[in-house]
Amino acid sequence: MSIKINTMIAACILSYCTVSHANDNFNQAYQSFDEKEIKADIKTLSSDAFEGREPSGVGEKLTTDMLIKRFKALGLSPGNGDKYTQAVPMVSITSKPETSLNIADLRFDFPKNFVATSRKTQKSIQLKNSELVFVGYGINAPEYQWNDYKNVDVKGKTVVVLVNDPGFATQDSELFEGNTMTYYGRWIYKYEEAARQGAAGAIIVHETEPASYGWNVIESSWTGAQYHLPAKEVNEPAIDVEMWISIEKAKALFAKAGKDFTEMKKYALAKNFKATPLNLTASIRLTNEIKSSTSNNVIATLKGSEHPDEHILYMGHWDHLGSYTDDNGKQVIFNGAHDNATGTAGLMHIAKAYQALGKAPKRSITFAAVTAEEQGRLGSRYFANHPTIPLKQIVGLINMDSLDVTGKKKDVTVVGYGKSELENYLSEAAKRQGRTLTAELTPERGYYYRSDHFSLAKKGVPALSAGGGSVWYNDAEKQIGNRVKAEVAKCYHQACDEYNEAWGWQGLIAELQLFFETGYLLAESSEWPNWREGTEFKTYRDNMMK
Known part of the structure; x- marks a missing residue:
C-alpha cells in the first residue's frame, strides 16, 4: 500500500460532497444527535456511582460495560479479534x-x-x-x-x-x-x-x-x-x-x-x-x-462495505482521576464530566450516527475508548505498541478529549494547526456549519502532546485534534461562553468538574456533527492523507507505507 499525495484533494472532497450531501440517509444521520440522550449519557458517566472512572476500579467496570453494551446494540463488531476489550497491563x-x-x-x-x-x-x-x-x-x-x-x-x-x-x-x-x-x-x-x-x-x-x-x-x-x-x-x-x-x-x-x-x-x-x-x-x-493491575481499552468496529481493511479511527479516553478520602473522612470524587465524559459519550453517539446511515461507508469505522490517559496516555500508548489494526491500515485518527461546552462557534480551533492533510477533510465538513479552521491561540501549552492522538502520531499515524473556537456564533452563545468558560478552566482536574445543565450544548452537538462528517468524508474517499512536509511525524508515516 502506498500513500497518495493528491494536490487536488480539496477539489476531490468537494466533488464527493456534492453527492453525499444530497443523500437523505446522510442528512438524517447528521441530524440524529439527540441532545437529551447525550446529556443523559454524560450525566451517568460523571455520576458519583462511577467514582471518578479510575482505571481498574468500580468506575472502570461500569464505564466499559456501558460502552460495550451500546456498541453491541448498534451492531458494531468486536474490535480486538472476538473481544470488545484490549487488556492493558499496568503498575x-x-x-x-x-x-x-x-x-x-x-x-x-x-x-x-x-x-x-x-x-x-x-x-x-x-x-x-x-x-x-x-x-x-x-x-x-x-x-x-x-x-x-x-x-x-x-x-x-x-x-x-x-x-x-x-x-x-x-x-x-x-x-x-x-x-x-x-x-x-x-x-x-x-x-x-x-x-x-x-x-x-x-x-x-x-x-x-x-x-x-x-x-x-x-x-x-x-x-x-x-x-x-x-x-x-x-x-x-x-x-x-x-x-x-x-x-x-x-x-x-x-x-x-x-x-x-x-x-x-x-x-x-x-x-x-x-x-x-x-x-x-x-x-x-x-x-x-x-499493585499490578489490568485495565481495558474498549474497541468496536463498523466494517466498511468496500474496503473493510482500511480504518478511520475515533478515539477518546474514558478514564478520569478517581477519588480520595480527605482529612475529615469524606470521599472526594473527581467526576470528570467535561474531561472526558463528553468525549466518551461522543464516541457512542457518533457510532449511533453511522448506524443511522443505513449502509456502512466504504471504509471501516473503528472506535477506541482508551484507558489511563490521565496517567500518561497509557491506554493509547499500549494500543500504539499492540495495535488491533495494523497502523498502516489506519487512514487517520480523530481524537475527542473534552468536547466544547462553551457555546457554538463560527470557527474551529485545530491543535497543531498545519501538521496534517486531515485538516482538508475537517475544513470541508466545517463548511456545512459555516465555520473556518483557525490555529490554537495558546500553542505554548503544548496541547498536541498531551492527549491520546499523540501516542499514534509518534508512530506516524495522521492524527487530528480539534474543537471549540474563539468566535461565538451569536450573542446568545457568547453569553453562555462568558458564563461557562471560566468555570471549565477553573475545574480542570478538580473535583468541581461536574455535569452542568447550563453548558453550551449546541456547541457540543455541532462538534460531534463536525467530527462525524469529517470521518465520513475520509471513509468514502480513496485518498490516504499524510503529514505535511516538515512535520516531525512524516518520515515515520512514509516509511510505514512503503
Missing part, C-alpha cells in the same frame, strides 16, 4: 514521602509546595545527599543544536529543571518553535532525559504560565496512585524520584545556593550555558505501595 504506584524533601534547612510541605513520586517498583526508595545540579531546561535536542547536558556528569545526582522550552521563554520564532511548545517542553520528556543521562532524581520548577496550569493541578494529579505501563512496555530508563517544587520554593533554593533564580533562568538561555552545580544536596525517602 499502580502510590508514593508517600516517608520523610520530607530535605535541602539544607529549607522546609518543604507535601503537597503544598512539593510533590514526589517514583516509577520504580521498589517498596522503599530514597535519595541520600544527592548533589543538585541546575541543567537549565534539561533538553538534549541535536536538531535544535541544543544540549543542556553538554560536558556535565549527572550520574547519581539530582537535576533541577525549568519547565517548557527556550522558544517559549524567549518568544523567538527562530528558537525551537517559538511560542509553540515542543515535546522537549513537556514534563515527561524532562524526566526521561534525566534518566537517560544517569540522574537519580529530577526536580521540575513549576511556573503557571510556562506550565499552562496552576499548582492545584500538580496537587491533584501527582498525589495518590500513579499508573504506569510495565517496564518492558516502556523500554526506557527511569530516575528514582520525580519531583516538582513551587516557584516560591525554587527561589528559596537558589538563594540558599547563593544564586538568583531570575538570573539563572536568563543564563539557561545563553549560548554558553553550562550546567551548574548548586553545592547543595537533596535527601528524601519514599514508601511505594505497588
